[in-house]
Amino acid sequence: MKRLTVADVAMGMDLPELVFTVSATRLVAGALASRDYSPLHHDRRYVVDVAGQRDIFANTQFQAALFERYLNDWSGPMGRTVQMRFAMRVSVFAEDEVAIHGTVEDVLQDGPCGPCVKVTLNMTVDGRIVTTCDALYALPADEADNPWDRGGERWLQPA
Amino acid sequence: MADAPTTEECAADLDPAIVRLIGRPQYVAEAGIPANERNVQAMCAAVENANPAWWSAGEATVLLGQPYCPATMLPAWGRPELWEPGQGEPLRALQAHFDLKGLLGYPASIVVTYTTTFYKPVKLGDRLRTQQIVRRIGEIKSTKLGTGRFWTVDMQYLDAAGDVVGVESYDFFGFDKGEA
Numbered sequence: 001m002k003r004l005t006v007a008d009v010a011m012g013m014d015l016p017e018l019v020f021t022v023s024a025t026r027l028v029a030g031a032l033a034s035r036d037y038s039p040l041h042h043d044r045r046y047v048v049d050v051a052g053q054r055d056i057f058a059n060t061q062f063q064a065a066l067f068e069r070y071l072n073d074w075s076g077p078m079g080r081t082v083q084m085r086f087a088m089r090v091s092v093f094a095e096d097e098v099a100i101h102g103t104v105e106d107v108l109q110d111g112p113c114g115p116c117v118k119v120t121l122n123m124t125v126d127g128r129i130v131t132t133c134d135a136l137y138a139l140p141a142d143e144a145d146n147p148w149d150r151g152g153e154r155w156l157q158p159a
Numbered sequence: 160m161a162d163a164p165t166t167e168e169c170a171a172d173l174d175p176a177i178v179r180l181i182g183r184p185q186y187v188a189e190a191g192i193p194a195n196e197r198n199v200q201a202m203c204a205a206v207e208n209a210n211p212a213w214w215s216a217g218e219a220t221v222l223l224g225q226p227y228c229p230a231t232m233l234p235a236w237g238r239p240e241l242w243e244p245g246q247g248e249p250l251r252a253l254q255a256h257f258d259l260k261g262l263l264g265y266p267a268s269i270v271v272t273y274t275t276t277f278y279k280p281v282k283l284g285d286r287l288r289t290q291q292i293v294r295r296i297g298e299i300k301s302t303k304l305g306t307g308r309f310w311t312v313d314m315q316y317l318d319a320a321g322d323v324v325g326v327e328s329y330d331f332f333g334f335d336k337g338e339a
Contacts, residue, residue, distance in 0.1 A: 001211070026206070029204065031207055033199075033235065034234060035198065035235045036238065038252075059230065059234070064207045065202050065208070065231045065232075069208035078223070080230070080280070081230040081231065082276070083277065084231070084275050085272060085273070088270065148223040156278060
């Protein structure tokens with residue numbers, strides 16, 4: 001099993017692309033798993049006739065979970081999400097094929113949550129960016145380190 | 160990347176009743192459902208996340224030290240059931256936002272940015288409380304969408320000890336299309 005450490009990462013590194021079809025079934029499964037019962041994410045008649053959209057679309061948590069899966073695929077199981085900041089430009093509709101690209105913008109050895117990386121993630125459909133996500137993601141310092149043990153002064157604290 | 164909002168702000172021209180909402184916890188909800196494998200695995204199936212820690216509590220304990228949940232599952236642990244016995248009219252998600260939109264008199268709004276910050280990991284079995292806090296309300300601005308204001312509402316998730324486990328922070332722009 002792959003276990004990325006911060007030593008394996010450099011600023012400017014591109015993460016492998018993920019292509020994923022957001023089928024209606026996956027989209028509804030994600031909405032229900034996140035306990036989001038808004039009709040926008042499961043009721044096509046409502047979405048088309050009332051909301052004026054072309055189809056049901058992904059809820060925010062589905063997109064967050066897909067980005068987290070992308071980061072988990074890259075790092076292996078020890079990676080730990082610290083923060084995600086989204087700008088959602090266009091909805092991700094049922095049957096869209098999304099491509100996710102990531103770039104390491106910075107490697108932070110110290111400071112809250114460190115070592116961690118800042119990663120910019122772009123989700124595109126037909127080459128057009130639909131969502132960007134700036135993620136802060138903690139990685140092991142070495143093979144013996146566990147980011148999930150970090151807390152207190154070794155982790156981000158609420159204001 | 161900015162941390163979660165740290166200061167409360169408000170425009171100078173706001174009604175005092177609206178100003179009083181800033182920084183005050185609202186819609187303080189009782190503990191939600193326990194964080195559980197069923198919802199975690201349903202989401203992991205939906206997005207095909209094969210991380211073994213999310214498919215077995217035992218594997219998570221071996222790998223991570225505790226049976227933790229994926230961070231992005233956080234909102235699932237604070238949402239109400241679709242219906243419960245004795246429930247009246249259901250509240251909308253982030254009701255504090257809809258209240259503010261009505262008080263400010265804007266017929267439309269959009270989410271400009273959404274930031275979620277994870278301060279403590281959530282374990283299987285944890286039950287979280289939620290509360291909503293209006294953080295800031297800006298001056299009147301004109302954009303291509305219309306004339307309105309930007310405001311920020313946080314959804315906080317707290318554990319049994321009262322510690323903030325995570326925060327979803329929504330930046331909205333509320334506006335009147337007719338005033339563009």
